[in-house]
Amino acid sequence: MSRAETPDPPENAAPEDGAPDDGAPETPDRLRRRASRLLSQLTTQSDRLINEGLARVDARKWHYAVLASLQEYGPGSQATLSRRSGIHRSDMVGVLNELAERDLVERVPDPDDRRRNMITISARGRRHLQHLDEVLDDLHDDLLAPLNPAERDQFTQLLTRLLDHHTRTARTARSAP
C-alpha cells in the first residue's frame, strides 16, 4: 500500500503500545470544536442534571412546562397546551395523567366542545410550580456555574437567537410546500 494520497502518518503520535491513553481521553480537535457536538454533549449533561434534580421532587421537565403554561396563559385544551409547551400531543396524554394523579391539574371535558378536555391548574399545582421554579433556579446555577452573570446572559441570548432562527426556518419549511 503506497499511501500515495494524504501520506500523513499520524503526527499526533499515537501512544503505540506502551502506555495507551489512560486518564486523558485525547479527543481530536476537529471533533471537540464542532458546535453540533458541543451542543449535544452539553445537552446530555444538562438533561441529566435537570432530570435528576427534578426526580428528587417527583417531577419531570414536562410537568414544569405544562404547569408554567397553565399559570401564564390560563386553562386550555390538551392541543393548546401542546402547542404552548412544545410537547407532542401524543406525549401530552401521559404527562397530564401524571399531573392529574398528583392533583396538580384538573382535566374535565369541555362542555362547549366535546372533543376537548379543559385543563386547569390546581392550587396544589400552583404551589408545586413555585417550588419547581426554585429547584430549577438552583439547578441552572449549577449548570451555568462556570459563567458569570454577563456571560450567562450572553449565552442564553445566543441560544435564543439560534433557536429562533431554526424554529422559524423549520416552520416555514414544513407549512409552505
Add this chain to the structure above:
Amino acid sequence: MSRAETPDPPENAAPEDGAPDDGAPETPDRLRRRASRLLSQLTTQSDRLINEGLARVDARKWHYAVLASLQEYGPGSQATLSRRSGIHRSDMVGVLNELAERDLVERVPDPDDRRRNMITISARGRRHLQHLDEVLDDLHDDLLAPLNPAERDQFTQLLTRLLDHHTRTARTARSAP
C-alpha cells in the same frame, strides 16, 4: 409568602375562544428563558440538521467521530476509539460494522493481544473523512447562520467551558466515591 396562595388569575389573558393561538405558539417566558430548555431544543434542531446532511452522503455523526480519531491519533483498539470519540463501547460495534462495510476502516485481530481488534483507517476512509469535513463545515454554517464570526467564537467558547466543567465534575464524581 405574603401573597397568600398566588391567587393570580392569568394576567396574560388567555386567548379564550375567539382567536385561540394560531401562528404564534405563545410559549411562556419562564420556559423560553431556561438555558436547559434552550439547549435541548436547539440540540434537537442541530441534530436533525446534521443527521439529514450526513445522511445525504451515507454517513452518520459517529462515522465522523471515529474516522477523525483514527486520522489524528492513529490506529487503536475499539476500546481506545471508544474513549477517544466518546462513543459507548457497546455502540462502537455497530459503528465499526458500518464503517467496515463501506471499506472505510479495517478491523483485524491484534496478534499481540488477542482480545483486541486493531482498527485502521483506509485510504478510502481518509478521502471520505475529508469530504465529511467539508459537508460538516457547510452544515455548521447553516447551524450558526445568525451569528457573525466573533459571536460564533464566543458561542463555541462558552459551550466548551461549560462542557469541560461538567465532564470534569462528572468524571470525579464517578471515580471518587
Add this chain to the structure above:
DNA sequence: CAACAAACGTTCGTCTCACTAACGATTTGG
C-alpha cells in the same frame, strides 16, 4: 341538510441516543 374536511384525544409504533448488565475469551498483577 347532507357530506366532507378538520381538530381533538388517544393508542401504537419507530428511531435515535446514552447507558447498564452480562457473557465468554483473554491478559495482567499480586
Add this chain to the structure above:
DNA sequence: CCAAATCGTTAGTGAGACGAACGTTTGTTG
C-alpha cells in the same frame, strides 16, 4: 497460579421526538 481486569459483543432499558391511524366531534360548503 489464581483472581481481577480488559476486550468485544449481545441484549435490554428509558428517555425523547415524532408519525400514523382510530373514533369522536365540530366546522364548512355545496
